[in-house]
Amino acid sequence: AIGIDAFTISINNRAILTGLLESLGLADKTTPVLRSLDKLGKIGRERTANEMVESAGVTAEQSDAVLRLAECDGDAESILASLPEITGGNETAAAGIERLTQIYRGALASGVSPERLKIDVSIARGLDYYTGVIFETTLDELPGIGSVCSGGRYDNLAGLYTKQHLPGIGASLGLDRLLAALESLGRLSGVSKPCAVFVPFFDKGHRDDYLKLASQLRDAGIGTEVYPEPKKLGQQLKYADAQGFAVAIIAGGNEWEAGTVQVKTLATKESQDVAYSHDSPQALIEAIRAATS
Known part of the structure; x- marks a missing residue:
C-alpha cells in the first residue's frame, strides 16, 4: 500500500x-x-x-x-x-x-x-x-x-x-x-509544510515573548513553529527556506521595544512592519492571513 x-x-x-x-x-x-x-x-x-x-x-x-x-x-x-x-x-x-x-x-x-x-x-x-x-x-x-x-x-x-x-x-x-x-527508492511524494509560520528565536532575552506570540497565532488557527534554541537569524531563515515555511515573524530587541514585528514572505523576500503586542495581536493575525492566502 x-x-x-x-x-x-x-x-x-x-x-x-x-x-x-x-x-x-x-x-x-x-x-x-x-x-x-x-x-x-x-x-x-x-x-x-x-x-x-x-x-x-x-x-x-x-x-x-x-x-x-x-x-x-x-x-x-x-x-x-x-x-x-x-x-x-x-x-x-x-x-x-x-x-x-x-x-x-x-x-x-x-x-x-x-x-x-x-x-x-x-x-x-x-x-x-x-x-x-x-x-x-x-x-x-x-x-x-x-x-x-x-x-x-x-x-x-x-x-x-x-x-x-x-x-x-x-x-x-x-x-x-x-x-x-x-x-x-524515490517513492515519497512532496508534502506541504504543516506550519505556515516560522518564528526565529534569536534574541535570547525574549524567549517567552516568542512563545507567547506563537501561542496566540495557534489559538487563531495559524500553524506556527518556534525555533528551539537561540542562533543567528541567518541560520534560522536558511532553515525556514529549506523547510518551506510561507512566512517568518522576525522580532529582535528593537522590534519588541517599538511594539512591532517584521512579517517576511519567504518566497518573495518581501517584508512589512506590523504593529504587535501581546495585548493586541489582531493586526499581526490579519497580516499573516493576507500573506498566506
Missing part, C-alpha cells in the same frame, strides 16, 4: 534454537549465545563464532554446532526435513520444528505467496523473552537497511505483571527505516 512490493518475511521458532542449546548443555547460556548469533548476518561466521566463544564462554565445537543450524539453507521443505537431525532429536526443538512447519504451511494455505515467506533458522532475535515463532521482514530492493517489521511470540512476558498466563505475539514496524527506504 505504501509502494513497496518486494519484501520477504523470514520466520523461525525460538524453541528450535533453545532445544539445540539444551542438547549441547548450553541452556544456561541461551541469552549470550543468541545475542551473538543475532549478529551473524552483520559480522559473518568467523567473528560470530569468536564472539560466541568469548562472550558466552562456549567451546569452539559448541559454537560450530549452533552455526551449523543457523547456516541451514535451501527451500523451506528441505530445511524443515533436515532440522531434526541437526538438533539431535531434542524434544523442545522437535516441538518448535512442528510449530514452524504448521505456521509455514498454514500461511501458504491462507494465500501468502511463497515468494514473500522464507524459513530462516539463523534468526535469533536477541531478546530473551521470545519463546516461539520469531520473524523479520526485509526489503528485497534494500536488504542493507535491515529489518522493517520484526517480532515474535512470548509466553511468559506478561508474568512480570500478572499471575495470569497470558501468552502473546508482538511486532513493531520500523517507521524511520520505511521512510528512509521510500526516500531512497
Whole structure:
C-alpha cells in the first residue's frame, strides 16, 4: 500500500534454537549465545563464532554446532526435513520444528505467496523473552537497511505483571527505516509544510515573548513553529527556506521595544512592519492571513 512490493518475511521458532542449546548443555547460556548469533548476518561466521566463544564462554565445537543450524539453507521443505537431525532429536526443538512447519504451511494455505515467506533458522532475535515463532521482514530492493517489521511470540512476558498466563505475539514496524527506504527508492511524494509560520528565536532575552506570540497565532488557527534554541537569524531563515515555511515573524530587541514585528514572505523576500503586542495581536493575525492566502 505504501509502494513497496518486494519484501520477504523470514520466520523461525525460538524453541528450535533453545532445544539445540539444551542438547549441547548450553541452556544456561541461551541469552549470550543468541545475542551473538543475532549478529551473524552483520559480522559473518568467523567473528560470530569468536564472539560466541568469548562472550558466552562456549567451546569452539559448541559454537560450530549452533552455526551449523543457523547456516541451514535451501527451500523451506528441505530445511524443515533436515532440522531434526541437526538438533539431535531434542524434544523442545522437535516441538518448535512442528510449530514452524504448521505456521509455514498454514500461511501458504491462507494465500501468502511463497515468494514473500522464507524459513530462516539463523534468526535469533536477541531478546530473551521470545519463546516461539520469531520473524523479520526485509526489503528485497534494500536488504542493507535491515529489518522493517520484526517480532515474535512470548509466553511468559506478561508474568512480570500478572499471575495470569497470558501468552502473546508482538511486532513493531520500523517507521524511520520505511521512510528512509521510500526516500531512497524515490517513492515519497512532496508534502506541504504543516506550519505556515516560522518564528526565529534569536534574541535570547525574549524567549517567552516568542512563545507567547506563537501561542496566540495557534489559538487563531495559524500553524506556527518556534525555533528551539537561540542562533543567528541567518541560520534560522536558511532553515525556514529549506523547510518551506510561507512566512517568518522576525522580532529582535528593537522590534519588541517599538511594539512591532517584521512579517517576511519567504518566497518573495518581501517584508512589512506590523504593529504587535501581546495585548493586541489582531493586526499581526490579519497580516499573516493576507500573506498566506
